[in-house]
Amino acid sequence: MIDNSYTIESIGVIRSELASLENAPRQGDEGAPDAWLELTAAVAQGLVGIKVGDELIVLTWLHRAQRDVLQVHPRGNLAAPLTGVFATRSPDRPNPIGLHQVTVLELAGQRLRVAQMEAIDGTPIVDIKPVLAPPDQR
Amino acid sequence: MIDNSYTIESIGVIRSELASLENAPRQGDEGAPDAWLELTAAVAQGLVGIKVGDELIVLTWLHRAQRDVLQVHPRGNLAAPLTGVFATRSPDRPNPIGLHQVTVLELAGQRLRVAQMEAIDGTPIVDIKPVLAPPDQR
Numbered sequence: 001m002i003d004n005s006y007t008i009e010s011i012g013v014i015r016s017e018l019a020s021l022e023n024a025p026r027q028g029d030e031g032a033p034d035a036w037l038e039l040t041a042a043v044a045q046g047l048v049g050i051k052v053g054d055e056l057i058v059l060t061w062l063h064r065a066q067r068d069v070l071q072v073h074p075r076g077n078l079a080a081p082l083t084g085v086f087a088t089r090s091p092d093r094p095n096p097i098g099l100h101q102v103t104v105l106e107l108a109g110q111r112l113r114v115a116q117m118e119a120i121d122g123t124p125i126v127d128i129k130p131v132l133a134p135p136d137q138r
Numbered sequence: 139m140i141d142n143s144y145t146i147e148s149i150g151v152i153r154s155e156l157a158s159l160e161n162a163p164r165q166g167d168e169g170a171p172d173a174w175l176e177l178t179a180a181v182a183q184g185l186v187g188i189k190v191g192d193e194l195i196v197l198t199w200l201h202r203a204q205r206d207v208l209q210v211h212p213r214g215n216l217a218a219p220l221t222g223v224f225a226t227r228s229p230d231r232p233n234p235i236g237l238h239q240v241t242v243l244e245l246a247g248q249r250l251r252v253a254q255m256e257a258i259d260g261t262p263i264v265d266i267k268p269v270l271a272p273p274d275q276r
Contacts, residue, residue: 004262006199008233010142029273043232045208049225056224059235061144070184075276086194086266087187094181095146095264097197097235124142126233128224135167138213 010124012039028116035117059127065096148262150177166254173255197265203234
């Protein structure tokens with residue numbers, strides 16, 4: 001139904017030494033390398049206020065994921081029972097949006113270098129948000 | 139460019155007593171009510187494994203947001219300097235995906251009741267993920 005679909009436009013791309021899914025860790029804190037977020041010129045104004053040391057949540061489009069999968073063996077462990085994708089962090093899911101919590105290491109115009117990014121080179125970026133501070137510090 | 143856009147299909151909808159943006163808190167932990175997540179039958183298998191008490195991240199499509207806004211006064215405070223939307227949690231941004239951390243209160247078939255959801259009634263749901271456990275508990 002036309003009412004139930006929405007178009008995402010990528011705002012940039014991940015530049016990483018991780019070239020293939022086979023070599024990518026499952027999560028950033030499982031040994032992922034630093035990476036660059038390369039934003040498009042069209043959205044560069046949206047970065048104003050981001051500082052080195054900030055904790056960000058990067059949303060990506062996991063372009064290599066399978067969208068018709070609803071159940072998986074968590075973490076690829078065939079001994080684990082089939083589980084609904086919404087109860088897992090599997091990249092395979094109807095709308096394969098990745099969430100990645102990272103720390104900003106360097107700012108260079110419309111590029112940000114971040115620590116511990118498990119997404120592979122070429123992964124589209126769709127949004128960036130700060131990690132929420134406690135309610136009394138917002 | 140055709141290569142840089144992706145289609146999201148909603149997987150369900152928020153059912154909440156919050157009918158208008160004017161009455162909605164900015165974040166779930168700022169006084170938001172409980173709400174129902176109503177998933178479509180097509181994705182119901184993806185819920186298997188979710189339990190009462192689980193902490194989930196719900197991703198929504200903030201259908202009332204403005205997508206051509208790149209800078210805002212944070213939290214609507216006109217005394218605060220204009221800031222890039224990627225340094226804020228403003229719903230207005232190029233791809234208005236909402237992130238909401240909630241606790242599961244009740245499961246009823248393809249419906250989940252959750253605590254502290256600030257999205258208004260009718261907001262499309264696009265994904266659900268568990269909050270990540272520490273690395274040694276995954």
